[in-house]
Amino acid sequence: MISVRTKRTVGATGLELPVFGFGGAHIGELYGTVEESVARETLQAAWDAGLRYFDTAPWYGRGLSEHRLGGFLRTLPRDKFHVSTKVGRTLHRPANPATFDRSPWVGGLNFEVKFDYSRDGIMRSYEQALQRLALDTVDVLVIHDLDAAYHDVDEYARHRKDLLETGIPALEELKKSSDIKAFGMGINTNEAFEVVAPSVDVDFFLVAMPYTLADQGSLHRGMADCVKRGISVVVGAPFASGILATGAGENATYGYASASAEMQKKVRDISEVADKHGVSLPSAALQFPLAHQAVVSVIPGAAKASEIIQNTESLSAEIPDAFWTELKERALIVADAPVPMQGGH
Template sequence: MNKSASAATFPKRRVGQTALEVTTLGLGGATLASIFKAVPDDQARATVKRALDMGITYYDTAPQYGFGRSEHLIGDALRFRQEGTVLSTKVGRLLRPVRSEVDRKYEHNWVNPFPFDQVYDYSYDAVMRSFEDSLQRLGLPKIDILYVHDIGVMTHGVEGNKPLWKQLETGGYRALNELKRAGLISAIGLGVNEWEVLMDAFELGDWDVFLLAGRYTLLEQTSLDPFLTTCVKRQASIVVGGPFNGGALMGTGMWNYAKAPEHIVKRVHELEAVCKKFNVPIGAAALQFPLAHPAVCNILPGPKSPEELDGILDWWSTDIPDALWEALADAKLVAPGTPLPNGKVA
């Protein structure tokens, strides 16, 4: 049985060891920047406004999203409603102007992006410049969380990542800590799609929060150990991005930004069959599942319209019987050792 979306409640959780607290549901800004499909600017702003009206306090964006579009739109929506909100953006890509699409170096999936291209740079100077540039694009006086964006072999390859990691190691990490010590930001972390690079990050020092997309979901718990267990020990929080695995858990047939392979489609069908036995939408189970882990502070979907957000809010408020989680564990559809929302462990 679904409660009304207007009755949704959002407990808050602390971000690492910082003073920041975020609602357990947030809003990601990639989709609003028209990835794969055009989203009118007014619709994007209305989506953020709806989230604000519903009591969601955490918003994430990045220079890469629409090559500046997402930061502009989220800044517009938050500009006069920022009190009590927590905002994150990212470093690692500087934006340079281009006069035409043929001048772009990198392929992309943005529809009608702003006339900029990305330049990967994780150095001290680049982090400082990226922070200042983001404040300008946002038109806001503060950013709460800065993530290092898409560093790792998934984006750059093994050899391509080595010099970029060296930039982070020798300068970028120091810049993030200087901004935090100066009180210009409140938390630092990484925003990536692969948990392995986050284990490497722990070798550089301490971090407050990681935005990990797609690697701790109802579909996949590959990051459970050693990564999430290390986060608990190091008192670092996790924001779960991509809770639907790029659409796979919403029935779109997509996974990791591409068509889902057959084994993923099969797994989704198995999960969906269990959910149907309990009359629970698989989207509701996907949203609520990761919150059972003590390291997780927030679930970050990316709705593209107020109506889509309302659907997410309905899933968020769905009552899920404890027996569903037990059935998933019994069917070995979640990894052994996974904390379940019914208080048990798979």
């Protein structure tokens, strides 16, 4: 049985993070608006359930997630929790607030974003985040969305150059001065895991999609490289943005878009095996990544208190070894993928 209080060490740092945390994208109003009282109840439910690791970002709701999380955490003993946020974007007043488009956020705040991975951008992003969080320290900073999908070719090259030449040294300086305890980098795709990750020296990677119950394409490449380099992994989207929580269906999402017919079939097949062995799909999705030696934590999001309760119950549910064995026999997960076998295999 996995406990939310169990901790694992991040890379070569002295930082220990709980294996189960709270992802703050949903309280930034990713898929729908979230009333202030509901956001507060959700955070309180997370705390009451024993969660002590909270992750957010300036991008989540264009500042809203940080405001909400900080408004909650600032009332609690600072030495009782860990918080991470992200750098690479700074927030600014839009030229015309009345006509500003907040998309892709359904709600959120009226702030324009500017990508900046230079020293100045990293420091400004960090300082802005502290003010929104109403905290004087964060434990961890994460380089956010330096991915070819977010930038045109010239911008991407410039941002990578800025990061490597001055951005990383700025993060190293913050770590050396104990302003932060570790820094990492977000990885959204298998391509980025293989192409970008090897060129960056960080303590961990925050992996959104490349390693889940639905896809282990990175097992022998990106994940194996992390083990070789002594770099940890935090899994940021254990439900693959939705489908591993909801199951296949008309409205199922995968990779923050509508799930393909191929992915729908795969998840239906996994669900069939789960039903046979009395296993809930969310339990399998949350527990699977934690069996990998590089993974220190999973941080699913939640938009209401009931989702926190469901997630913590899923984390601690017992899963029979026969379930994992059958998934491998049916080639629904990679044959040598580590799984949380009760017998220790």
